[in-house]
Amino acid sequence: KAGVTQTPRYLIKTRGQQVTLSCSPISGHRSVSWYQQTPGQGLQFLFEYFSETQRNKGNFPGRFSGRQFSNSRSEMNVSTLELGDSALYLCASSEEGPYYGYTFGSGTRLTVV
Amino acid sequence: QKEVEQNSGPLSVPEGAIASLNCTYSDRGSQSFFWYRQYSGKSPELIMSIYSNGDKEDGRFTAQLNKASQYVSLLIRDSQPSDSATYLCAVNGGAQKLVFGQGTRLTINP
Numbered sequence: 302k303a304g305v306t307q308t309p310r311y312l313i314k315t316r317g318q319q320v321t322l323s324c325s326p327i328s329g330h331r332s333v334s335w336y337q338q339t340p341g342q343g344l345q346f347l348f349e350y351f352s353e354t355q356r357n358k359g360n361f362p363g364r365f366s367g368r369q370f371s372n373s374r375s376e377m378n379v380s381t382l383e384l385g386d387s388a389l390y391l392c393a394s395s396e397e398g399p400y401y402g403y404t405f406g407s408g409t410r411l412t413v414v
Numbered sequence: 415q416k417e418v419e420q421n422s423g424p425l426s427v428p429e430g431a432i433a434s435l436n437c438t439y440s441d442r443g444s445q446s447f448f449w450y451r452q453y454s455g456k457s458p459e460l461i462m463s464i465y466s467n468g469d470k471e472d473g474r475f476t477a478q479l480n481k482a483s484q485y486v487s488l489l490i491r492d493s494q495p496s497d498s499a500t501y502l503c504a505v506n507g508g509a510q511k512l513v514f515g516q517g518t519r520l521t522i523n524p
Contacts, residue, residue: 334512344458344502344514357511391457399445399506400465405457 302327305406307392313412319380322409326373326394333375334403335367338389347390350375351397382413417441418505420515429524433490437503437515440484447479449488450502452517458502462488493522 306325314320326333334357335347346359350369367377373394379386389410393403420437427433435449446465450458464470464477464486476489486505490497503515 336514343516346511346513349511393512400463402448402460402463403504403512404460408457 305392305394305404307390307406307409309409310407311410311412313414314382315414316382316384318382319378320382320411321376321378322390322392322411324375324377324392324394324406326375326392327404330394330396330404331373332395332397333369333373334393334395335375335377336391336393337361338391338408339387344391347377379411384413387411387413417513418503418515420501420503420518422516423519424521425518426521426523427493429493429495429522431493433493433497433520433522435488435490435501435503435518435520437486437488438484439486439503439505439513441505441507442481442484444484444505444507446506447477447486448504448506448512449475449477449486450504450514452500452502454499490520495522495524498522 308323332351334349337345348367349357353369364380369375389408391408393405395401395403418439449462451461452458462477464479470477474491478487498521500517500519502517504512506512
């Protein structure tokens with residue numbers, strides 16, 4: 302089985318721009334979650350999607366948004382980028398239910414300059 | 415109070431010894447508990463999961479859960495230099511939202 306695929310791997314953007322990150326989950330996994338990882342804050346939950354519906358959202362400003370498509374692929378968007386948005390963005394997929402661990406993609410390293 | 419707390423370390427253990435990593439959580443309704451390993455520059459990798467009180471063993475790894483004390487631990491026996499990494503404790507409260515601790519950085523000294 303192919304793993305979780307995230308694209309692109311690296312991005313450099315300028316303050317004020319917007320960015321879209323993509324995630325393809327493991328085949329058959331319908332739950333997709335997004336996390337932001339920074340050295341100071343660790344892994345912070347952004348949101349979780351299931352069957353094209355956002356079921357959970359973390360404490361991030363509205364500049365952070367996402368969506369999921371009918372094939373379970375997901376995208377997240379960050380608008381009006383700030384320097385503090387520089388981070389590793391991780392996508393994870395899982396089977397439905399609390400007893401399944403998440404499988405992470407390799408992440409997208411976003412640098413805002 | 416943070417939802418999931420871990421000692422950030424660094425924790426230094428000699429090769430061949432037992433490494434003990436600890437985690438506490440605040441939500442008594444939490445249903446499942448996971449340990450992830452993250453090497454520098456890589457994404458987290460699931461190494462253990464546990465759902466019931468007691469111990470669960472998988473090779474050199476043992477996960478321990480005590481729901482009454484809201485405590486999860488990971489033991490690594492016969493520690494190897496390749497075990498040097500950051501270990502993340504994660505807790506699922508049943509809402510399909512995995513909450514992570516800050517991670518414990520473990521170094522195994524040859």
